[in-house]
Amino acid sequence: MQTLSEARLVFPREGRGRWPAKRRKILDWLVMETREERFIDNIFVELCQRLSEAGVPVARATLHFRIHNPQWIGARILWRKGLTEAEIDTYDYAVEDSAQYQNSALHEVNNGADAVRRHLDDPAADGPDYPLYAELRAEGLTDYIVWPLYHTLGKRHAITFASDRPGGFDADDIAFFSDILPALALVSEIRLKNRLARTLLETYVGPHASEQILAGATRRGSGVTVGAAIMICDLRDFTRLSDLWPRDDVIELLNGYFDAMSDPIERHGGEILKFMGDGLLAIFPLSDPCACSQLLGAIDEAQAALARLNEANLKKGHDALGYGIGVHVGDVMYGNIGSRKRLDFTVIGPAVNIASRLESLTKELKRPVLLSRAFVERGGCARQLENLGSYALRGLDEPIDVFAFSGAK
Incomplete structure (x- = not known):
């Protein structure tokens, strides 16, 4: 299967001339203006809206995090064009053994792929035609990309973007994504670690005691x-x-x-x-x-x-x-x-x-x-x-x- 790196689309050095001011504006917002927002799902929704307003044809996007919870191995944050709130789903530990996960681009990325891309409107596209792709086509989507999202010490999470524009994303769109992903990784890691700290305390000492401890007791x-x-x-x-x-x-x-x-x-x-x-x-x-x-x-x-x-x-x-x-x-x-x-x-x-x-x-x-x-x-x-x-x-x-x-x- 052709990965994004093989297609020279992971971090392209060309094609960055379009919308530099818009990219800088989004980066400044992401790094400097999200300090008061506790929840990564709200930041993610606004990011997708800002990308769309800047001309990047994002119609669907997801964040996938591995989390430390006694019941769940991970969570997915899903945004669709036109929505002002994200959908949040959690997955139990058995999901990694399921056929749905094993037969997915997300599994590839979690197992070391630099990225995976599928031109959904090209029936001759190389690589496996995963079951999810049929669902995305049914939604009218034309292009789908999965990247790893790196946190400290090599911890890998994942992010996906899908387009509904004929032909999908172009090189400038990919450059736009590659510019913002490192900043999003930092912003998401802070929120995820805060949530993990609260989850671990709730797990081991209970919700009321955890509130007291986090408040400084x-x-x-x-x-x-x-x-x-x-x-x-x-x-x-x-x-x-x-x-x-x-x-x-x-x-x-x-x-x-x-x-x-x-x-x-x-x-x-x-x-x-x-x-x-x-x-x-x-x-x-x-x-x-x-x-x-x-x-x-x-x-x-x-x-x-x-x-x-x-x-x-x-x-x-x-x-x-x-x-x-x-x-x-x-x-x-x-x-x-x-x-x-x-x-x-x-x-x-x-x-x-x-x-x-x-x-x-x-x-x-x-x-x-x-x-x-x-x-x-x-x-x-x-x-x-x-x-x-x-x-x-x-x-x-x-x-x-x-x-x-x-x-x-």
Whole structure:
């Protein structure tokens, strides 16, 4: 297949005489006037509009970024002529094995091609006629080009431009693109790294803590006292299961368990602060007047999800998973704890300890969920509860009254 470099079109030295003032104007805007715009999709849309206004016949353009996200390997930003907003799609990790990706010009570029070009209105054009090309022809497009977009340390992303002009792009158009791509690479890398930093923080510490950290809460000991409903959950007999099951089965089990617990917590406004082996710690800030009822709603949904998970596990010949949940309410210190060089953004305080002790007590009382009187009186639980009596919890001077859902064993 003829690449752009073979056609002397990657960085042509001739043909730069047309529209030099317009090229300079776009470059100045891209480098100097996009500082206040956080989002690369908005910059990309305006860039395509400016190119079109300058006489470059761009009818469709895409940016393809590889990203670090637990769910997605990459994202595509798509602009079409006449649109004022971009379409943004994400792709999961399986896409690289798909026939659609393997049989594409984008795959060529990601695997080292300098660029790939296809004259869509030339039936005799050299090279593979990828399935995407038929879609582009159906849109009335005549020319399609894919370039790598280089970020620091050789990280490759990709950009595409397509034209609807008969004959497609000419040498001056290609020169126009080659002038702006290095500047676009710099501008896009800054925005992508900012987004990656936020994504990584959200992935590992949660959305609320990540906002605090990005806002500057990075000093050890910094924090605030907040009122919160606290939930601590732990998986039963995990040590035995991890000894008996193959490693991959154990990882699958844990991921299924955490999905069942985590999705309802996040849907109901809770914040998961940490995964602790086979357990998790979550809070529902009392700044939401419905925090306690939201926590109970999360537990209801999580128990239903765990029941479905256990049904699937039993069909596979595995034992059903047991779990214990301790629930309390009170003030917690929310902030940075740790060594001088390694911090953990979490919550601490007596209220967290009580929730932990209640979770441990579920083993003794054989009840999956235990709630403190303080939570019950605060939460206005609509479910019927059973008072199990007062229990002395380790580290507390006075016993506390413990409640469970009626009929739950």
